[in-house]
Amino acid sequence: MVRAKDIDKSVWIIFSIFTIFLFVVNVLFPTQSDSLGVPYGGIKAAINSYMNWNGRFGELMAVAVLNYISSSVFFAFLNSMVSILFTLSFFILIFGRLPQTRDDSVLIAIFIFCILAFSMFGSIFIWASGSLNYLWAYCGIVLVGLPYRIFWNQYIQINSPSFFVNIQSFETNMFLLSIFFIASFCAGMSNELGGIIAILFHFIFLFYGIFILKIKFPYWYYIGILLFILGYLALYFSPGQAIRIKVLIDKNSFTTISSFLNMSLYEKLFIIDKMYGLLTRTIIVIISNLSVLLFFIERYRKKDLISCLFPLFLLCSIYVIKYIHYFDGYNNIIMSLLVIVMYAYIFIIYKKEVNLQFQKIYFNFLCMFLFFYVIATSTFQVHLYFPNRSMLFVVLFGIFGFYCIYQIISILFLQHIIKIQYAIFTACLLYMFFVLSAYVDMRLKWNNMLSYIEQQKSVGVEHIVVDGKYFHSFYKRYGDWVNPGDNAETWPNTIYAKYFGVKTFIVK
Numbered sequence: 339m340v341r342a343k344d345i346d347k348s349v350w351i352i353f354s355i356f357t358i359f360l361f362v363v364n365v366l367f368p369t370q371s372d373s374l375g376v377p378y379g380g381i382k383a384a385i386n387s388y389m390n391w392n393g394r395f396g397e398l399m400a401v402a403v404l405n406y407i408s409s410s411v412f413f414a415f416l417n418s419m420v421s422i423l424f425t426l427s428f429f430i431l432i433f434g435r436l437p438q439t440r441d442d443s444v445l446i447a448i449f450i451f452c453i454l455a456f457s458m459f460g461s462i463f464i465w466a467s468g469s470l471n472y473l474w475a476y477c478g479i480v481l482v483g484l485p486y487r488i489f490w491n492q493y494i495q496i497n498s499p500s501f502f503v504n505i506q507s508f509e510t511n512m513f514l515l516s517i518f519f520i521a522s523f524c525a526g527m528s529n530e531l532g533g534i535i536a537i538l539f540h541f542i543f544l545f546y547g548i549f550i551l552k553i554k555f556p557y558w559y560y561i562g563i564l565l566f567i568l569g570y571l572a573l574y575f576s577p578g579q580a581i582r583i584k585v586l587i588d589k590n591s592f593t594t595i596s597s598f599l600n601m602s603l604y605e606k607l608f609i610i611d612k613m614y615g616l617l618t619r620t621i622i623v624i625i626s627n628l629s630v631l632l633f634f635i636e637r638y639r640k641k642d643l644i645s646c647l648f649p650l651f652l653l654c655s656i657y658v659i660k661y662i663h664y665f666d667g668y669n670n671i672i673m674s675l676l677v678i679v680m681y682a683y684i685f686i687i688y689k690k691e692v693n694l695q696f697q698k699i700y701f702n703f704l705c706m707f708l709f710f711y712v713i714a715t716s717t718f719q720v721h722l723y724f725p726n727r728s729m730l731f732v733v734l735f736g737i738f739g740f741y742c743i744y745q746i747i748s749i750l751f752l753q754h755i756i757k758i759q760y761a762i763f764t765a766c767l768l769y770m771f772f773v774l775s776a777y778v779d780m781r782l783k784w785n786n787m788l789s790y791i792e793q794q795k796s797v798g799v800e801h802i803v804v805d806g807k808y809f810h811s812f813y814k815r816y817g818d819w820v821n822p823g824d825n826a827e828t829w830p831n832t833i834y835a836k837y838f839g840v841k842t843f844i845v846k
Contacts, residue, residue, distance in 0.1 A: 345436070348443040352763075353422065356450055359770050360421050364414035364464055366777040368784040371819035371830050372467035375837035376405035393576025395478075395527040395569075396470035408466030417473075421463055424477035425449060431480050432738065434491040441748075444759050445741055447766040452737045454773050456621040460817035461727035468727050468819065475528035476730060479536050482525045482566065485518060489559065490543070509556055522562045526569025531731055533570040534716050538709075540566070586720070593719050607668060613714040614670035618660070619729070621736035622710075625743065626677065627653075629703055632746045633684055636696065639750075645687055652680040674711055681707060695749055699742050706742075710735050726818045776813030783808045791838050800841040801826075809845060821845065 369375075379386075384398040392398075407413045429437050429446065437446060453459060461468035488505045508514055526533055540563045547553040573579065586592035598606065616622075630653055637646050656673045659665060665672055681704040688697040713731065717724075748755055787808040794802055809821040822831040826842035835843035 345438050346440050346443065348440045349437045349446070352443045352446050352450075352766075353426075355767070355770070356425070356446075357418060357422055359774060360418035360463070361414060363774060363777045364417050365411060366781040367414075367460070367464045368781060369409040370465060370817065371821070371833075373400075373405045373408040373465065374830070374833055376401070376408070378403060378406045387578060389577045390581060391578045392582065393527070393573045393578045394471050394475065394529060395524045395573075396472075396474045396529075397467075399474075400467055400470045404470060405466055413466065417464070417466070417469055420469070420474055420477055424473060424480065427477065427480045427484060428734070431483055431487050432741070434487055440759065444744065444762050447762050448740050448744065449737050451762075451766045451769055452621065452733055452740060454769050454815065456619075456736060457730055457733040457815065458726040458818050459773070459815040460813075461725075461819060462730055465817055465819060468817075471529065472727055472730050475525075476532050476734075478521065478525035478528050479532045482518065482522045482562065483536065483539075485562070486540075486543070486559070489556075493553070509558060515558055518558070518562060519565050522565040523569040523572075526566035526571075527573045528569075530570075530573065531713075531717065531728060533566075533573070535713055535731055537563075537567060537570065538712060538716070591720070595719070598718060604667070607671060609718050610715055611668055611670045613717050614674050614711065616710075616714050616724075616729070616732055618670070619732055621733060622739070625736055625739035628743050629700075629739070629746070630680070630684075632743065632750065633700075636746075636750060648683055649680050652676050652683075674707075677707055678704070678711075696746070699745050702742050703739065706735060706738055773813055773815075776811050776816060780811050780816065791840070795840065801844075802835075802838065802840045802842065803844045803846060806845050 379401045381402060384402040387393075387398055387401045404413065425446065426437070428449070429442070433442075437443065453463070457463075458468075462472045463469055485505070485508060488508070492505050508518075525536075544555075544563070547555060583592055583594075587594070593609065598609070601609075630649055633649065634646050637643060656676050659669055659673055659676075663669060681700060685697060685700045685704055688700060710732075747758060751758060787804055790804065791802055811817075820830055822834045822843060822845045824844050824846050825831060826835070826844050831843050831845075835841065
C-alpha cells in the first residue's frame with residue numbers, strides 16, 4: 339500500500355493545480371444550450387427521457403436533477419471532482435498503480451495538455467449535458483474496469499499492486515461486490531462508444547485468459563462483464579434510442595445493421611473508410627509522425643540508415659495517398675494498412691536485435707493502432723454523425739501514444755530528461771493559463787450580454803437581438819453545443835428567450 343509520504347511532491351502539486359483550475363473554469367462557465375434553465379424533473383423526467391429520446395444513464399441523471407443544479411457552485415465542485423477521479427482512475431487503469439514519481443507527474447501533465455488541446459474540453463468536462471454523457475460515463479466505465487486491472491496485476495505479478503484494496507478482500511466483501519455489480523450495469527448503460535470499447539477489451543482478455551493462459555476466473559469477473567453488457571443492451575435497445583435512431587436515419591446519418599449487411603462490398607468499404615478517417619485527427623497524426631521520427635533518430639545513432647528506407651517509403655506513401663485522393667473511397671483504409679505494416683516492420687527490427695525496450699514500445703504502438711481500427715470499424719452505424727465531443731476515446735488513445743513517445747525520449751535523451759520534464763510542465767501550465775483566460779473572457783462577454791438584455795428590457799424591448807461574439811471564444815475547444823442563431827422560432831433560441839424572460843431571442 340502506498341503511503342502519502344511515498345508520493346513525490348510534484349504529483350501533489352500537479353493534481354492540486356489541476357483541481358483548482360477545473361473548479362475555477364466550472365464556476366466561470368455560463369450554462370448553455372440543453373442545460374440552460376432546466377426545471378427539476380425527478381424520476382418522471384428520467385423515465386420520459388428513456389422512453390422518448392436518450393437512454394444513457396448520465397442523461398437520465400441530467401434531466402432528473404443535475405441539469406437543474408448545473409449553474410450552482412455545488413455542481414461546479416462535483417464536476418471538478420469527477421474530472422480528477424477520471425484522471426486518477428485512468429492512470430491506474432493504464433499503469434496498474436497510483437501515481438508516485440516525478441515521471442508520473444509528467445504523464446499527468448501530458449494527460450492534462452492533451453485533454454485541453456485535443457478534446458472538445460468545454461463540451462466534455464464543463465458543460466453539464468456533455469460532461470454527464472461523456473466525462474461521467476467514461477469515468478464510470480474506467481472505475482468498474484479497475485477490479486479487472488487489479489486482478490490481472492496480481493495474477494501476472496508485474497509489480498506489487500499499489501491499491502487501497504487487494505483482489506482477495508474485494509472478492510469476499512459482499513458490500514463492495516454489490517456496489518461493483520450495480521456500477522457495472524450503470525456504466526454499461528452510460529455511453530455507446532465507451533461501452534463498445536470496454537466490451538471488446540473484456541472479450542480480448544477473456545479469450546487470452548481462458549484459451550492461452552488457462553485461467554479459472556472468479557465468479558465476480560463473469561458477473562461484472564455480464565451486467566455491463568446487459569446495461570449496454572438496456573441503452574442500445576431503449577425506446578428513446580430507437581426514436582433518436584429514426585431521426586438520424588431520416589437525416590441519412592445512421593445505418594442499421596441490416597442495411598449495412600445488405601450493402602455491396604464497395605458500399606461497406608466506403609463507410610468503413612469514413613470511420614478510418616478518424617485517424618487523420620491531429621493528435622493521432624502527431625503521434626505517428628513523432629514515433630517514426632524517433633525511430634529515425636535511434637537508427638541514425640546506430641548508423642543504420644538502411645533500415646529507415648522502408649518506413650520512410652511507407653510514410654511518404656501515406657501522405658501521397660492522403661492528399662492526391664487517387665484511391666477515393668479507400669484512401670483511409672489503404673493508409674491504415676500502411677501504418678500497420680510500418681509499425682510491424684519497426685517492431686520486427688527491434689525484435690531481431692533483441693532490443694527489449696524499443697521492442698515493447700513499438701509493439702504497444704502496433705497494438706494501439708490495431709485496436710483503434712477495430713473501434714473505428716465498430717462505429718459504422720453513425721458514420722455521418724460524430725460530434726467532436728464524442729471523440730474522447732480518440733484522445734485517450736492519443737494519450738497512451740504520447741506516453742509511449744515519452745518512454746522513447748527518456749531512453750534516447752536521458753541526459754536531458756530533467757529539462758524535458760520541465761518543458762512539459764511549462765507547456766502544460768501555459769496552456770492551462772490560456773484556457774483559463776478564454777473562460778474569463780467568455781464570462782465577461784456573458785455578463786456584458788446580460789447587462790445589455792436587462793437594459794433593453796427596462797425600456798420595453800422584448801424582442802432581443804445580440805451580437806454573435808457573445809457565443810464564440812478564441813479557444814477552439816470551448817464547446818460544440820448548439821448555440822442560438824438568427825431564427826427566433828427554432829431551438830435553442832426558444833429556451834434562451836424563456837431563460838432571459840423575453841418574447842424572442844436572436845443572435846446575429
